[in-house]
Amino acid sequence: MPTLPPERRRGSADRAHRDRRTAESFGVDAERYDRARPGYPDALVRRIVAAAPGPDLLDVGSGTGIAARQFQAAGCRVLGVEPDARMADFARRAGVEVETATFEDWDPAGRRFDAVVAGTAWHWVDPQAGPVKAARVLRPGGLLALFWHVLRLPPGLAEAFTEVYRRAVPDAPFDVAAVGGGGSGAHRALLDGPAEGVRAAGGFGEAERLRFDWKRSRTREEWLEQLATSGALTRLPRERAARVLEEVGAAAGAAGGVLDAECATVALIAVRSG
Secondary structure (H helix, E strand, C coil): CCCCCCCCCCCCCCCHHHCHHHHCCHHHHHHHHHHHCCCCCHHHHHHHHHHCCCCEEEEECCCCCHHHHHHHHCCCEEEEEECCHHHHHHHHHCCCEEEECCCCCCCCCCCCEEEEEEECCHHHCCCCHHHHHHHHHEEEEEEEEEEEEEEECCCCHHHHHHHHHHHHCCCCCCCHHHCCECCHHHHHHHHHHHHHHHHHHCCECCCEEEEEEEEEEEEHHHHHHHHCCCHHHHCCCHHHHHHHHHHHHHHHHHCCCEEEEEEEEEEEEEEECC
16 A cells, blocks of 8 residues: 555655665565565566566565566566565565575676566665666666556545554654555656666666556455555554554545555666667
């Protein structure tokens, strides 16, 4: 349910990668994370696979392997890089090869790739160092593909969730006003920072922006399970996180048994120059 960007304050995109406490907290319940978080549109996966010059793909911030398994199913050879050892262990059990490190510290050992992707993860990477390293490990013509989900809940419900967050998690590492309220302006803002980082790094052509719209209907319990995997809560003591979920659940319950969200997956794709 966290939206845009999922785990950071407004205006602090260039500082999110320094919050290692949150960045490496998602493995507190890796199984729930893998179960609750949505996958990515097949059309996006096909677009990346078709445009890449070959099948070797590096998944940055691979988590439990949600995106990696989709690319494997599309015929790619995937290597994940994930800083949270608990998430990496889950991905390995699911059939994904993963090396445990931050992308900035990871040693490619001379390996090169046809695509570097990051699904709902690039905001945890240094915005200056990340694109430079991606350019180093990509073959000429290879792709850097960064993508996120943006969810927009019905009017009234997003505001109710925001109020709960402001009261219960005042130190949340992202702008609580964005919870469930992502709109068209949010889509643009989410990609502006990464696009500037890629442009400043050099070695890439002009980045392309893509958007894939979809809808999601979930029960109250399903939404709460996804919310429990957000960085605002994974970093909290279990008892405090449970209290937040209880309050949000009360707001969601008042809206009915099934909650509908307008969703989009937005992507930034740049080609490595020769």
